[in-house]
Amino acid sequence: MRALVVDDSRAMRKIIAGALRKLGYETVEAGDGAQALTALGEGPLPDLATVDWNMPVMDGLTFVTQVRANREYRAMTMMMVTTEAEHGQIVRALAAGAHEYLIKPFTVEALEEKLALLGLLPEVAGA
Amino acid sequence: MTQSTETVPVEPDSVEDEALAQIVDAMWMSYFGHVEPLLAAFEPHDIEGAVLCASVGISGARPGLVSVVVEKAGAVPLAAALLQEDGALTDEDVYDSLGEIANIVGGNVKALVPDAGALGLPGIAAAPPLPSSAARQAARLDANWQGHWLTFVVWLAAPAQAMHHDFHHTSTDTGTED
Numbered sequence: 001m002r003a004l005v006v007d008d009s010r011a012m013r014k015i016i017a018g019a020l021r022k023l024g025y026e027t028v029e030a031g032d033g034a035q036a037l038t039a040l041g042e043g044p045l046p047d048l049a050t051v052d053w054n055m056p057v058m059d060g061l062t063f064v065t066q067v068r069a070n071r072e073y074r075a076m077t078m079m080m081v082t083t084e085a086e087h088g089q090i091v092r093a094l095a096a097g098a099h100e101y102l103i104k105p106f107t108v109e110a111l112e113e114k115l116a117l118l119g120l121l122p123e124v125a126g127a
Numbered sequence: 128m129t130q131s132t133e134t135v136p137v138e139p140d141s142v143e144d145e146a147l148a149q150i151v152d153a154m155w156m157s158y159f160g161h162v163e164p165l166l167a168a169f170e171p172h173d174i175e176g177a178v179l180c181a182s183v184g185i186s187g188a189r190p191g192l193v194s195v196v197v198e199k200a201g202a203v204p205l206a207a208a209l210l211q212e213d214g215a216l217t218d219e220d221v222y223d224s225l226g227e228i229a230n231i232v233g234g235n236v237k238a239l240v241p242d243a244g245a246l247g248l249p250g251i252a253a254a255p256p257l258p259s260s261a262a263r264q265a266a267r268l269d270a271n272w273q274g275h276w277l278t279f280v281v282w283l284a285a286p287a288q289a290m291h292h293d294f295h296h297t298s299t300d301t302g303t304e305d
Contacts (some may be wrong), residue, residue, distance in 0.1 A: 008248075009223055009224075009226065009230070011209050011223050054234075083230055083235060083246065103235075105154040105158060105235075107157050
């Protein structure tokens with residue numbers, strides 16, 4: 001499985017991508033929503049995108065909205081991974097088209113649980 | 128800008144020391160669980176001097192600023208611990224790591240502030256934070272880690288007190304990310 005990690009913090013991209021790779025994902029990274037759209041255009045389409053909310057250039061909510069407006073990207077699951085913790089923000093993100101929402105700080109176990117709910121836990125060889 | 132010197136009645140804060148400590152503790156357990164624990168300091172640190180400070184602003188009915196201030200000597204090992212890297216780090220790595228710590232704490236603080244607006248992107252400065260005179264310190268956590276100190280501070284404006292320019296941040300704003 002393949003994941004696109006969208007976050008403007010290199011530290012957070014490293015944390016999320018590292019956790020996903022341990023779960024068996026191949027990962028690519030983007031530093032904002034615009035870079036992520038470019039990555040999607042270049043293909044192949046990832047199974048999962050983890051999306052931060054507050055980013056320069058293009059924020060995560062705009063990215064999610066634009067992805068959902070493109071039929072070619074419908075097969076990709078989007079999970080917001082953000083510090084935006086208010087209920088209203090969660091509702092906004094889900095309404096825009098995100099499938100799941102994970103609040104920072106998160107544990108690897110919490111990420112794994114969300115992926116299991118989405119049916120996106122790869123079967124890791126030897127696990 | 129003319130600022131009133133009148134005392135404004137203040138409501139109890141939704142963000143207090145204990146809530147800030149819980150947020151920082153959760154952040155530490157999630158991303159620094161592999162290193163030494165963060166220990167509460169017995170006395171407040173002097174956050175002047177050779178420091179690096181990462182701050183995020185909160186807009187809304189009670190604008191605020193959430194900062195993590197670390198002595199310069201402690202910034203690199205802190206970033207190395209977050210990134211889990213042993214090699215040399217660039218300044219950008221250090222700024223990014225501090226900014227992300229401020230972002231995580233700030234986002235969770237914002238969730239406790241009634242009628243909060245947006246969370247700003249982190250700014251980094253080689254100086255202590257300078258909140259607006261309209262703000263007052265709502266919560267603070269002084270801690271020690273591996274022989275270094277770091278301090279988390281939350282400033283919030285009093286309810287219904289308009290702020291012309293939320294907060295100033297001096298010197299080298301690196302324009303880094305959240």
